[in-house]
Structure formats: C-alpha cells, structure tokens
Amino acid sequence: MLHHTASATNDTRRDWASDRTDKTNRLQDANSYTDGKIIPTENIVDVLHAVLHPGDRVALEGNNQKQADFLSRSLAKVDPERIHDLHMLFSSISRPEHLDIFEDGIAKRVDFAFSGPQSSRVAQLIDDGTLEVGAIHTYLELYSRMFLDLAPKVALVAAVSADRDGNLYTGPNTEDTPAITEATAFRSGIVVAQVNEIVDRVPRVDVPGDWVDFIVEADTPFEVEPLFTRDPRKLTDVHVLLAMLTIRGVYERHEVTSLNHGVGLDTAAIELLLPTYGEQLGLKGKICTHWALNPHPNLIPAIESGWVERISAFGGEVGMSRYVAARPDIFATGPDGSLRSNRMAAQSAGLYATDMFVGSTLQVDPLGNSSTVTSGRLAGFGGAPNLGADSRGRRHSTPAWFDLSEGRGNLGVERGRKLVVQIAETFNAGAEPKFVEQLDAVAVGQSGGMPLAPVMVYGDDLTHLVSEEGVGYLYKAQSLDERRRAVAALAGVTPLGQQSTPEDVDELRRAGIIALPEDLGVHRAQANRGLLAAHSIEDLVEWSGGLYDPPAKFRSW
Amino acid sequence: MQTINATYPATNQVERPVHVGVVGSGDLEILLAPIESHADRPDELKVRVRTSVDGFDTVWRRVLDHFFENNRPVCTIEINDFGATPGMVTLRLSQALELATATDDDQMVGSADGSKSTGELPFTEMSARQRAASLLDSGTFREILGPSYHAESPHLEPQGIVPSSDDGCVIARGTINGAPAAVVGLEGKFQGGGIGEISGAKIAATLERALVDAESGHPVRVVLLLETGGIRLQEANLGLLAIAEIHAAIVALQRHIPVTAVISGMVGCFGGMGIAAGLCDHIVMTRAGRLALNGPEVIETEAGVDEFDSTDRSLVWAVTGGEQRVAAGRADVLAEDRPEAIRKAVIDLDTAPFSVHRGDRVTELAAQLADLDPAARPTPSELRTIDGRTH
Numbered sequence: 001m002l003h004h005t006a007s008a009t010n011d012t013r014r015d016w017a018s019d020r021t022d023k024t025n026r027l028q029d030a031n032s033y034t035d036g037k038i039i040p041t042e043n044i045v046d047v048l049h050a051v052l053h054p055g056d057r058v059a060l061e062g063n064n065q066k067q068a069d070f071l072s073r074s075l076a077k078v079d080p081e082r083i084h085d086l087h088m089l090f091s092s093i094s095r096p097e098h099l100d101i102f103e104d105g106i107a108k109r110v111d112f113a114f115s116g117p118q119s120s121r122v123a124q125l126i127d128d129g130t131l132e133v134g135a136i137h138t139y140l141e142l143y144s145r146m147f148l149d150l151a152p153k154v155a156l157v158a159a160v161s162a163d164r165d166g167n168l169y170t171g172p173n174t175e176d177t178p179a180i181t182e183a184t185a186f187r188s189g190i191v192v193a194q195v196n197e198i199v200d201r202v203p204r205v206d207v208p209g210d211w212v213d214f215i216v217e218a219d220t221p222f223e224v225e226p227l228f229t230r231d232p233r234k235l236t237d238v239h240v241l242l243a244m245l246t247i248r249g250v251y252e253r254h255e256v257t258s259l260n261h262g263v264g265l266d267t268a269a270i271e272l273l274l275p276t277y278g279e280q281l282g283l284k285g286k287i288c289t290h291w292a293l294n295p296h297p298n299l300i301p302a303i304e305s306g307w308v309e310r311i312s313a314f315g316g317e318v319g320m321s322r323y324v325a326a327r328p329d330i331f332a333t334g335p336d337g338s339l340r341s342n343r344m345a346a347q348s349a350g351l352y353a354t355d356m357f358v359g360s361t362l363q364v365d366p367l368g369n370s371s372t373v374t375s376g377r378l379a380g381f382g383g384a385p386n387l388g389a390d391s392r393g394r395r396h397s398t399p400a401w402f403d404l405s406e407g408r409g410n411l412g413v414e415r416g417r418k419l420v421v422q423i424a425e426t427f428n429a430g431a432e433p434k435f436v437e438q439l440d441a442v443a444v445g446q447s448g449g450m451p452l453a454p455v456m457v458y459g460d461d462l463t464h465l466v467s468e469e470g471v472g473y474l475y476k477a478q479s480l481d482e483r484r485r486a487v488a489a490l491a492g493v494t495p496l497g498q499q500s501t502p503e504d505v506d507e508l509r510r511a512g513i514i515a516l517p518e519d520l521g522v523h524r525a526q527a528n529r530g531l532l533a534a535h536s537i538e539d540l541v542e543w544s545g546g547l548y549d550p551p552a553k554f555r556s557w
Numbered sequence: 558m559q560t561i562n563a564t565y566p567a568t569n570q571v572e573r574p575v576h577v578g579v580v581g582s583g584d585l586e587i588l589l590a591p592i593e594s595h596a597d598r599p600d601e602l603k604v605r606v607r608t609s610v611d612g613f614d615t616v617w618r619r620v621l622d623h624f625f626e627n628n629r630p631v632c633t634i635e636i637n638d639f640g641a642t643p644g645m646v647t648l649r650l651s652q653a654l655e656l657a658t659a660t661d662d663d664q665m666v667g668s669a670d671g672s673k674s675t676g677e678l679p680f681t682e683m684s685a686r687q688r689a690a691s692l693l694d695s696g697t698f699r700e701i702l703g704p705s706y707h708a709e710s711p712h713l714e715p716q717g718i719v720p721s722s723d724d725g726c727v728i729a730r731g732t733i734n735g736a737p738a739a740v741v742g743l744e745g746k747f748q749g750g751g752i753g754e755i756s757g758a759k760i761a762a763t764l765e766r767a768l769v770d771a772e773s774g775h776p777v778r779v780v781l782l783l784e785t786g787g788i789r790l791q792e793a794n795l796g797l798l799a800i801a802e803i804h805a806a807i808v809a810l811q812r813h814i815p816v817t818a819v820i821s822g823m824v825g826c827f828g829g830m831g832i833a834a835g836l837c838d839h840i841v842m843t844r845a846g847r848l849a850l851n852g853p854e855v856i857e858t859e860a861g862v863d864e865f866d867s868t869d870r871s872l873v874w875a876v877t878g879g880e881q882r883v884a885a886g887r888a889d890v891l892a893e894d895r896p897e898a899i900r901k902a903v904i905d906l907d908t909a910p911f912s913v914h915r916g917d918r919v920t921e922l923a924a925q926l927a928d929l930d931p932a933a934r935p936t937p938s939e940l941r942t943i944d945g946r947t948h
Contacts, residue, residue: 233823236583238644427642429583431613468644493619493643502626524651535682538845538894552871556822557844557878 019188026051026190027213037166037209038198039216044074047214051154051190052083058107059152059180062098063091063139063343064114064227064382065294065315066173068158070194070218072097075156080105087111089152091139091176091343092382093118094225102131111150113137114382123378126448136378136454138386140347143176146183155184155191158222161202162195166209169202172295172316172324172339173224178207179344185211194218203336226318226551228294230268232534241468241517241527242423243269246358247278248520249471250421250464251287256400258290260350260387262359266423270358271298275305275533292350292387295320295331295339297550301533301543303330312353313339314346314383323547343383350387355400356419357387361456362428363439366484366496368459368474370422371441378444381456388457390418404463404475417475420457421464426492433494435467435487459483465490469497470516477513486513558717559611563621567602567629570594571657576704578649579684580721581746585638585646587653588704588722592631600631608638609719616643624650630657637719679894681822681845685742688782688821689729691896692740692903697731702759710753712792721747726756728763734904737770738778739763743785745824751789752830757799764806764816771813779810780817780903781837786852787828800829807836811914815839817903820846820879821894827852836916839906840888841899842879848888849877875937885941 015021030050033043052058060075061068076097086107090098093115101107102125111134115122125131137145146152157177159168170177177193184191192214193207247270250256261267274288289309293299295317302308311331316324316339324331324339334340350357361370372379394401394416401416408414424434445453463475467490477483489505491497508514517524534540537554575589594600602625606617620643634653641649680688690698702708704722713720725747729740741760743750752760760781767777788796807816815838820826825847826834834840834848842848851859853867866872875881882888892902915922925943929935935943 236645237648238642241644241648425642425644427616427644429640429642431610431616431640431642468647493616493623498619523655524648525655527648528652529682530678535679536845539679552869555870555874557874557880 023188023190026053030214034214036164037213037215038164039192039214041217041219044071044216045077047192048074048078049082051192052078052086053153054083055085055087056153057087057089057150059089059146059155059184060098061091061155061157061176061180062094063176063315064094064116065225065317066158066175067094067223067225068156068194069095069223070216070220071156071158071192075106076100076104078106084108089142089146089150091142092116092380093122095223099125099131108132109134111135111137111142111145112380113139113142114380116379119377119379123376123444123448126378133448133450135450135452136380138381139176139343139383140351140386143179143183143344146180151187151189152180152184153189155180155189157181157191157193159193159195159207161197161199162193162212162215163199163202163209166193166212166215167202167205168193168195168207168209168212169204170206172321172341174206174341175315175343178342181207181211190214192216194222196221203338204334206340224316224318226554228263228296228317229319229550229554230263230265230298231537231554232268232272232298232532232539233536235265235269235272235529235532237528238425238468239265239269240273240529240531241522241524242266242425242466243273244277244522244527245468245471245517245520246270246421246423246466247273247283248281248522249466249515250356250358250419252281252283254400254403254419256287256356256419258354258398259288259356259358260292260354261296262357262384264360264423266360267358268296268298269532271296271302272532272534274302274307276531278307279305290354292346292354294341295324297537297540297548298534300540300548303327304543312346312349313341314343315341318551319549322549323544326547347383347386350383351389351391352394354387354418355398356421357384358421358423359384359388359457361422361424361434363434363436363441364422364424364465364487365436365439365459366487367480368462368465368483368487369439369455369457370424370459370462371439371454371456373439373441373444373454373456375440375444378448378454380454384456388420388422389461390420394418417463419463420461421466422457422462423466426467426469426490426494426497433491433496435491435494435496437496467492470514471520472514473512476511482508482513489514558607558609558714558719559614561606561608561614561617563604563618565602565604565625565629567600567631569628569630569658571630571632571654572659573657574705575653575656576722577653577656579744579746580637580639580719581744583640583642583645584746585636585641585649586704586721587649588635589630589653589657590633590705591657592633594631602629602632602634604634604636606636606638607714607719610638610640620646623647628654630654632657635722637721639719678896680896680899681843681894683896685725685727685744685782685784688896689727689740689742692780692782692900693729693731693733693738694735699730701728701730703727708755708759710755710792712754712795716791718748718791724753724755724759725750726759728759733778733780733900736778736908737775738780739767740780740782742782745784748789750783750785750824752785752787752796752799753789753792754795754799757796757803761799761802761806764803764810768806768810768813771810776814778814778817778908780819781833782819782821783826783830783834784821784824785826785828785830786824787830797829800833803833804836807833808914808916811838811911813910814908815906815911817841817906819899819903820848820888821899822846825849825852825877836914838911838914839890840882841890841892841902841906842882842888843892843894843899844879845894846879847874847877848879848882853877876940881937881941885943
C-alpha cells in the first residue's frame with residue numbers, strides 16, 4: 001500500500017491540467033489574429049490554423065436545419081499540409097464542403113447522425129475509403145457522447161448575434177448550440193461562434209459568453225433549411241387514406257395525447273386531418289394535445305382549432321417566427337418573445353415524455369425492422385431511432401402507454417410501452433416495394449465495414465405498422481411467425497405480400513393483430529384531398545392570420 | 558408504355574358508368590361501363606390497362622386479382638395510368654366502384670360531373686371537369702364528347718405516351734346565371750395542359766359552334782378555363798394549326814359576344830394559348846395564376862439565368878402572376894381561389910359586345926413596349942405603369 005502510493009507520487013508525475021495548458025497555448029497562437037474575443041472576418045482561416053491541430057476532434061454545428069456554413073466554408077480553406085486527419089462530429093452532413101474537407105484530406109473520420117442531402121456522396125466516399133465512419137448516431141446519442149468519450153477539442157457553432165463578451169443569441173434556432181458548446185467549453189476545448197452580427201446587447205442570452213472563446217461575424221447570415229415545411233399540394237388521396245387509418249386505428253384506439261411526428265408526407269396529412277376528420281370523430285381534446293415537434297406549418301390549422309396545448313421544439317422553422325411568437329401558450333418562448341428551441345431537451349422529451357412516435361420509412365422487413373438507408377444512399381436518421389424506440393427507463397404511466405401493457409409477465413411486474421408507429425405505403429413512387437425480405441441497410445452496412453447495419457427502427461421497438469392495406473398491431477403478435485404473417489398481410493401485392501393467404505388475414509383479424517380499413521370504419525373511397533384542412537401553403541398563411549411567412553420557394557403568388 | 562388485358566367471371570351488377578381520376582403524375586384515369594347481361598353468355602369483368610411504366614405486368618395483375626378477389630362487377634374497366642402506385646390504383650378502383658354501385662340516396666364522394674363533394678375545395682384543387690361544373694348553374698352541366706366517347710389523341714400512343722379519354726379537354730354546356738353558356742376546361746395535370754389535335758379541335762369547335770349560334774341570334778357565352786403550357790410538343794404542327802383556329806374563332810365570336818379566359822393555376826397559361834387568352838375580352842385570374850407568352854423555364858433556357866431565374870418563384874409571380882397582370886392592366890379581374898368567387902367574377906362581367914378589343918389595340922400596346930429599355934431590367938412595379946396608368 002505504502003509502496004503503491006509512493007510510486008504514484010514520485011514516478012509518474014502526472015499533469016492534471018494538460019488539456020487546459022494545451023488550450024492556453026492554442027489561444028496564444030491565435031492571439032495576433034484576434035481582437036479579444038472577436039475574430040475579424042478576414043482572419044478566420046488564420047485563427048483556424050492556430051487553434052486546430054492535426055487529428056483533432058472537431059464538432060461542426062450543422063443539423064437538419066441551421067448550418068454554421070461560414071465556418072464550414074472557412075474550414076474547407078485551411079491548408080491540408082498543416083491541418084489534416086481531423087475527426088469530425090456532425091449532427092448532419094448537409095453541405096458540399098462537409099465532404100470536400102474529406103476529399104482534401106483535412107478530415108478523415110466522421111461520427112454523425114444524418115446526411116440527407118449528401119447521402120449519395122457519403123455512400124460513395126465510404127466506398128472509396130476517403131471517409132471513415134465511426135457510427136451513425138441518433139442526435140441525443142451523439143451529444144451524449146460529446147459529453148463523455150467524444151469531447152470536441154474545437155467546436156464551430158452558429159448564432160444570430162453576440163455581444164462583445166461572447167454572449168450568444170441563437171433566436172428561434174437554438175437547436176444544438178448549447179449542447180455542443182457546453183460539451184466543448186467545460187473540457188478545455190475551444191468554442192468559435194459565427195454570428196450574423198455583433199451587437200451591444202443581445203435580445204436574450206442563449207449561451208453564456210464565458211463558454212465562448214471567439215466570435216466572428218459571418219459574411220452571410222447562417223443558412224437555415226425549411227426542412228419541416230411540406231407543401232399540402234404534394235399530398236395525395238393515398239396519404240389521406242393512410243392518415244385516416246392511422247388516426248382511427250392508432251390515435252383513437254389508444255387515445256394518444258403526447259407524441260412526435262416525423263417529417264414525411266404521411267404525418268403531414270395526419271396534422272391536416274385533425275381539424276376536419278378528427279373533429280368529425282369527436283377526438284378533439286382526447287388526442288394529440290402535447291407534442292415534441294418542430295413548428296410544423298401544417299400543424300397551424302390544428303393549433304388554431306384548439307387541438308394543441310403544448311409543443312416542445314427541437315429547432316425553429318423558417319417563416320414560423322412571427323406565428324410562434326404570437327402563440328406563447330403553445331410554444332416555449334424567451335423574454336424577448338421568440339422561440340427557444342433545444343434539440344437535446346426536445347429529444348429527451350421525445351424519449352421520456354411522449355407516448356408515441358409516428359414516422360414514415362423507405363423499407364420495412366418481415367419482422368418490422370425498418371430503415372431509410374437504401375442502396376447507394378446513406379441517409380442516417382437524425383432523431384428517429386431515439387424517438388422511435390421504447391424508453392425502458394421510463395417510470396411514469398399514462399393511459400396510452402399503459403394500454404400496451406402485456407400483463408405481469410415473467411418477472412411479475414407490469415409496465416407499459418411506447419407506441420412506435422411506422423407508416424409505409426406498400427410501394428414507393430418509383431414502383432419499388434417498401435416491404436422487402438431484407439433491408440438494403442444490411443448490405444450497405446457490410447460493404448461500408450460497419451459493425452452495425454444502419455437500421456432506423458428495430459423491429460422489436462415497432463408496435464404498429466400502417467400500410468394502405470390496414471393497421472398491424474405488431475405488439476400483440478405472440479410469436480415471430482405471427483409477427484411475420486402480420487407484416488406480410490399488410491404488404492399488399494409486393495413479393496412479401498404474396499406470402500399472405502386469405503386464411504392468414506382472417507385469422508389475424510380475429511386475433512386483433514391486424515385491422516383492415518372496413519374494420520376501422522374507414523372507407524377507401526372517401527379518402528380524398530377534400531378532407532385536408534389546408535390545400536396549399538397559401539391556405540396555411542390564411543389559417544395563421546397572416547403570421548406565417550413561407551419561404552419564397554414555397555410561394556405560388 | 559404497356560397494355561395489359563384481364564378478364565374475370567363477374568357476378569355483381571353495376572348501376573351506371575363512372576369516370577374517376579386523371580392521367581397525371583402518380584395518378585390514373587378509370588372508365589367503368591356496365592355490361593348488359595345476356596342469357597347466352599356468362600357475365601364478365603373486362604379490364605384493360607394502359608400504363609406509362611413498362612415491366613410491371615406482374616404487379617398490375619396482382620393488383621387486379623387482389624382488388625377483384627371478392628367483388629367482381631359486370632362491366633368493362635379501362636385504366637389509363639401515369640405511374641400510380643398500387644395503393645393509388647386500389648383507391649381509385651374503390652372510388653369508381655362505389656360511385657358505380659351507389660344508389661341515388663347514398664352520399665357520394667364525387668360524381669362524374671364533379672357536382673358533389675367539391676364544396677370546400679379551392680378552384681385550383683379541382684379537376685377541369687369539376688371546374689367547369691362549378692362555373693355553370695347547378696344541375697345544368699352537360700358534357701359534350703365526354704370520356705365515354707373516347708375522343709383521345711391518336712398521336713400519343715404511337716409515341717409511347719398514355720392518352721386520356723377526353724384528351725385533357727372538357728367541353729360543357731349549361732347556363733351561367735340563366736344565360737346559355739359553353740365552358741371549356743383544360744386539365745393541367747394531363748401533359749401540362751398541352752394542346753393537341755383533339756383537344757385543340759374541341760376548343761375551336763366550341764367557339765365556332767358558338768359563332769353559328771350567335772349569328773342565328775342565340776348568343777352563347779364561352780368561358781375558357783386555361784391551364785396550359787401551349788402546344789403539346791408531340792403533336793406540334795397539329796397543335797399549331799388548332800391554336801390558329803382558336804385565335805381566329807375568338808376574334809370572330811367576339812363581334813357578337815365577349816369571350817372570357819379564366820387563368821387560375823397551377824400550370825398557368827403560356828405559349829400560343831397565352832396569345833389566345835390575350836385575345837379574349839375578359840381575363841379573370843387568381844393570384845396563383847400566371848399568364849405569359851414564354852414560360853419562365855423557356856426564358857431561362859433561351860436567354861440565361863441572369864435574364865430570368867425560373868427557380869426564383871417570387872420573381873416569376875411578380876412578373877407573370879395574376880396580381881401583377883391585373884395591376885398592370887394585362888388582365889381584368891383578380892378573383893379569389895374559390896369556385897364561388899370565380900363564378901361570381903364571371904357572372905359580373907359585361908356580356909355586351911366590345912367595340913374595341915384587346916387585339917385591336919396592337920399599335921398602342923406595341924408603342925408602350927417600345928418605350929421600355931429591356932437592358933435596364935424594369936422592376937415588376939415599373940412594369941405596372943407602362944400602359945401610362947399609375948397604380
């Protein structure tokens with residue numbers, strides 16, 4: 001014992017503050033290019049050369065909405081001789097330069113959550129060996145790792161404005177900034193924030209200035225993508241049918257009050273059916289009162305009709321700021337009046353405080369595993385795997401959650417279950433089956449050398465599956481065989497569906513494991529766009545009383 | 558394209574012929590017609606599918622087998638498909654069958670003339686047939702050369718394109734506010750509303766027939782519901798000829814009674830039909846409607862993105878949209894995108910013949926353009942003042 005202590009103090013004189021020392025040195029190197037915390041715009045590349053070292057782990061803010069695009073463009077300009085082999089942490093690989101830096105050798109490895117717009121190129125670069133993927137995470141998982149084993153050495157983030165002390169105002173698009181900044185700042189990392197403008201006083205402090213090392217005025221305001229805006233004109237009668245089936249077969253059946261919706265057209269149709277079809281069914285106040293959701297423009301009619309009590313937002317949405325600011329009872333707003341979003345908090349709400357996730361998928365297999373990763377497209381998932389999963393840590397009960405209880409079970413205790421619902425029309429618009437024997441994700445995972453196939457929602461988390469054929473209550477299936485037959489019964493005329501027999505269907509209906517439209521009181525022939533509460537973006541503007549300002553690309557006037 | 562035929566033994570009688578859907582992206586048209594039973598042959602269900610997508614015969618046969626597993630109406634069913642998913646096909650078949658078998662007391666989801674279930678829909682949401690019906694006095698809609706006449710283009714199928722049973726053009730007679738009227742509705746979802754030999758002939762013949770009626774002392778109001786990019790490229794020469802006939806017929810008819818063009822969107826009205834609209838004494842537009850000679854994409858292709866960025870929707874509508882066209886005096890009435898509002902706008906128009914038509918003012922209009930320096934890139938608000946008025 002004595003010997004051990006002696007060796008620890010004498011032989012290995014450990015520096016317990018090496019990270020802090022390293023940070024001090026790097027800040028010193030940047031000193032000549034900065035004016036206190038302020039980096040003159042034209043000096044940004046010099047500062048990056050000073051604060052970055054080869055092999056650093058770098059968090060670059062960019063999610064499915066806002067992008068620190070001035071900083072990503074600047075990072076792409078550094079000298080690969082000096083700065084190379086960076087390990088990038090991205091919420092979303094969205095912009096071309098996010099991948100240019102790999103082609104130029106500035107970066108080598110990536111851990112990310114979503115790569116929608118760049119999904120084909122990501123798949124290509126992995127194939128070439130240009131890009132090494134650590135893992136495709138869910139958002140909450142990636143931020144959580146930033147707090148433990150993936151702490152960033154440098155964080156490059158975006159805000160609306162900053163004061164000279166570095167206090168950041170992120171406005172409606174707070175999103176990932178507090179999480180990334182905190183994970184970096186308190187691990188002796190360096191935080192660089194691009195801002196649209198430097199002001200004397202920020203409207204509110206979203207990130208305290210002492211977490212921020214540098215601020216730089218960007219050449220253009222940060223890019224924001226209106227990802228959650230879906231033009232109602234794109235909804236077809238089939239989307240309406242799927243929405244009617246889901247409302248009757250799932251929302252009404254289990255009286256679901258708290259939920260999250262994905263970004264697809266199927267859930268957009270549900271949002272627009274609440275004030276019409278939902279109202280006719282007498283469901284107002286009984287379902288859909290609490291949401292973990294971005295400010296979806298398509299939810300405006302439901303909000304205006306009094307369906308919605310509270311929304312917790314992951315991020316903002318372009319054009320929704322005035323509307324949100326005018327509805328503070330519904331949305332979280334700061335003292336300045338504008339939305340406060342927080343992706344990490346809303347993802348937690350989606351995991352622990354909602355009873356249901358409803359999303360769309362591109363492929364589903366016979367056991368209900370589903371993924372949006374298909375051949376040649378490594379899209380990642382963003383929040384879906386987190387929101388689309390049962391939380392086994394949950395300990396509060398609600399009627400919908402408890403409705404899925406399977407009794408006392410082997411261990412003699414009863415627990416409820418989150419409803420995880422996937423909507424999949426049997427074929428996509430290109431006439432390819434969405435119901436498949438094996439997910440493309442399996443082959444993509446193998447060819448990319450990934451230890452895990454990129455499955456979005458695991459089959460054992462999936463409780464309900466909806467196709468135009470009907471609703472599957474997969475949580476009721478007593479065996480894998482029964483589950484397989486239920487999925488096949490919903491698979492229509494796909495090859496998988498051909499395995500289903502009329503006898504199967506009858507038996508599954510009797511057991512309550514599937515319900516056809518007629519079992520749910522849904523008439524196929526009545527599914528038409530006329531049921532939608534809004535038919536166009538212009539209608540949404542009208543519902544909002546002129547408070548919604550749609551981006552130009554959605555305007556037809 | 559591909560044609561698929563299927564025959565099934567059938568059991569259930571149907572009440573009436575039905576037409577649903579449109580030959581447009583992701584959608585399909587279904588024509589269902591009852592077959593009379595004969596003692597000497599078994600009842601049958603005959604299906605013919607023409608589809609724009611090749612190689613899916615197995616899927617189609619499964620869809621039909623699946624749908625007709627338990628319900629086999631005694632009828633012929635013709636399907637003209639433009640890439641609909643099996644889900645959409647099944648939905649449209651359900652709608653067709655429900656309409657074909659419903660008794661008169663049943664609440665229908667949308668009858669063939671579109672006279673029901675369109676209550677809350679914006680005008681731009683409606684099909685050409687529904688639009689025409691909504692404009693006419695209730696119960697007076699009578700279609701001429703409707704889908705069951707199969708007046709389809711003979712030129713599309715040889716070029717591998719699925720035709721539409723009405724060639725994307727609806728001709729309806731009826732009354733507007735009690736006065737005899739003929740309405741021409743172009744279906745923008747079918748081939749972008751392009752004018753082919755048949756659709757062009759239907760429009761020209763409607764105008765020419767109205768001229769005969771007017772000359773014999775029975776003037777008929779003609780209203781053109783225009784949703785068209787102009788000539789259908791696959792029938793270019795025939796389309797050109799038809800449009801020339803349409804222009805001449807509008808000019809001739811307007812000696813007796815004004816012709817009205819309604820441009821509501823979403824396609825807009827361009828090319829030779831943009832000229833046709835320009836010849837009309839009355840042009841009614843919605844904010845979503847666009848009117849121009851060359852479409853935005855054409856201008857960008859010909860003159861470059863610096864001249865006109867067709868993806869800049871604000872710019873496109875600021876130059877060609879209904880609000881701008883009415884403010885600049887190039888169109889006459891701006892109406893809301895509701896069927897009642899469009900109908901009221903049409904009813905309120907003057908039906909007495911004009912002494913001077915837009916086409917007679919060519920010199921004056923050309924002089925206004927001559928004053929304009931195109932190199933100076935006039936702004937949309939400057940364009941509003943070139944006719945000398947201030948707005």
